[in-house]
Amino acid sequence: MEEQQQLMEDEIDLREIFQTLRRxxxxxIGTTLVCAVVMALVSFFVLTPVYEATTTLFAGRATVTPENASTPQTLQSEMAIAKELVKDYREIATSRAVLQQVINDLNLQMTPEELSELVSVQLKNDTRIIMISVKNTDPNMAALMANKLAEVLIDAVQQILNVENVQVIDAATVPDEPVSPRKVLNTAVAAVVGLIVGIALAFMFEYFDNSIRTPEDVERHLGLPVLTVIPDLGNEGGE
Structure with missing residues (x-):
């Protein structure tokens, strides 16, 4: 008996929820559309597109002497050393000296700190591959900066570590599409957020709405039983 009563109460609660959403x-719908439209306008017409160009480098064999170049032990040692040096290369690529050299060579109007915010240096998984990415609002400048940074890094590695084992695999090309803003994704996320906000507003308005519309509202708000209901005869020509 108690289970049946609980099921009836759950059914009534679900019915009230659906009625609230319908009312x-x-x-x-309005909140969802407003959020989606505003974000679409901002993404398409306000935010400046940002492009990203990437140069891929490889840390190969270090320079060795002819006496030990062909031994397996040397080759294995070189690979282990190269993997450790790759981490150093990443730090050198974002060092102030390297960034300042890029700024000087390209005559950029920014500080090394500002350039550092545009640069991303990543190691691909557990390999000796280094990916240098540069973001800029100008796609041509993004590619130029990425390639110049790779060039300066190679020179810096030779001077600092006295090795010549870094080479370019893929030079950066001019990107066709911006990486941000992600217009469609931003609009979709805004629509979902607007839907959630709209549902929250719907229940908030319903909570503060004390108007009586149905016999069930009388029982719920006033706690009084409904004895009779007077039909609306207006549509049938009644007075």
């Missing part, structure tokens, strides 16, 4: 459908 406040305009609020929900």
């Amino acid at each position: 406040r459908a305009k609020v929900i």
Whole structure:
């Protein structure tokens, strides 16, 4: 008996939820559309597109003497050393000296700190591959800066570590599409957020709405039983 009563109460609660969503459908739909449209306008017409160009480098064999170049032990040792040096290369690529050299060579109007915010140096998994990415609002400048940074890094490695084992695999090309803003994704996320906000507003409005519309509202708000219901005869020509 108690289980049946609980099921009836759950059914009534679900019915009230659906009724609330239906009554406040305009609020929900309106909030969703407003959020989506505003974000679409901002993404398409306000935010400046940012492009990213990437140069791929490889840390190969270090320079060795002819006496030990062909031994397996030397080759294995070189690979282990190269993997450790790759981490150093990443730090050198973002060092102030290297960034300042890039700025000087390209005559950029920025500080090394500002350039550092545009640069990303990553190691691909557990390999000796280094990926240097540079973001800029100008796609041509993004590619130029990435290639110049790779060039300066190679020179810096030769001077600092006295090795010549870094070479370019793929030079950066001019990107066709911006990496941000992600217009469609931003609009979709804004629509979802607007839907959630709209549903929250719908239940908030319903909570503060004390108007009586149905016999069930009388019982719920006033705690009084409904003895009779007077039909609306207006549509049938009644007075």
